[in-house]
């Protein structure tokens with residue numbers, strides 16, 4: 198089965214070709230100009246997707262050595278994401294599928310992230326504990342199969358990536374926050390400041406607004422109002438390292454609790470924040486402690502990419518799900534395969 202995947206939910210336009218689960222091409226065009234605005238500007242994002250999508254599809258097909266006629270299935274992100282940005286990739290893909298009479302699969306972006314570990318050579322095994330950490334989501338899930346995903350917990354406020362981005366802005370590191378905090382943290386002392394880890398009522402839930410406020414209070418009391426340029430580099434690095442330590446601890450603690458209470462065959466860490474080196478290291482250590490197989494996608498598959506969208510489309514087709522191009526599945530902001538468990 199050859200699948201063409203298209204992703205345009207935020208500030209990455211991506212097109213991929215997958216043959217029987219193997220990635221033949223996965224092109225990602227990032228809209229770096231948002232840096233000038235301190236965050237993604239939705240209208241500009243949509244326009245940039247439109248400008249590049251057609252040539253990116255051609256390029257991805259050429260790199261894969263395929264033509265549109267060789268494609269069996271076209272999968273595109275149908276949400277969640279920025280509506281205008283989503284519409285570009287979704288309608289482009291649906292139009293192609295319509296014209297070429299291909300099976301069209303609307304893909305939930307988060308489901309794409311959840312199963313992105315399957316793009317790796319060594320695959321996860323069900324039942325699978327998934328920690329999905331991105332700019333908009335923080336989810337702890339127990340996937341029993343490609344179509345049965347038990348939601349154990351989620352964030353009650355900020356997503357982990359959002360907390361990285363907001364704290365980076367607060368301390369003057371700028372956007373995108375995650376990689377910048379990670380870089381600053383490499384030269385800092387992660388035990389210098391004790392930022393709190395929220396103790397949640399929902400056993401597997403997360404909260405990051407407390408740690409974020411606590412960073413704000415700290416810089417206010419140590420350096421006056423957040424005139425971020427006044428923070429000396431050494432202290433800035435310590436704040437970044439201590440903040441990163443608190444977030445990683447909070448995430449790993451909940452995964453460990455889930456491992457104690459559920460029998461799983463493997464663990465997977467996915468989403469943009471899965472690029473974080475400290476988190477990757479701690480997640481591997483957790484797997485080793487519980488003697489479980491750990492699969493973390495390579496960096497190319499952590500952030501937004503179309504290979505994960507194509508894989509998700511393929512997994513749904515192989516699971517026997519049926520799709521009609523006439524039925525409008527747009528937008529798709531909540532996964533129909535999530536089972537809310539009372540824990």
Ligand SMILES: Nc1ncnc2c1ncn2[C@@H]1O[C@H](COP(=O)(O)OP(=O)(O)OP(=O)(O)O)[C@@H](O)[C@H]1O
Nearest residue numbers: 331332333334358359375376468469470472473501
């Ligand atoms: N090295 C890193 N450390 C921590 N966070 C990181 C790192 N690299 C990227 N991130 C964070 O990952 C997030 C982007 O991930 P992703 O592209 O998956 O999110 P999104 O697509 O915006 O949100 P969602 O997938 O929930 O819709 C940003 O918040 C970014 O700061």
Ligand SMILES: [Mg+2]
Nearest residue numbers: 331332500501
């Ligand atoms: Mg994403």
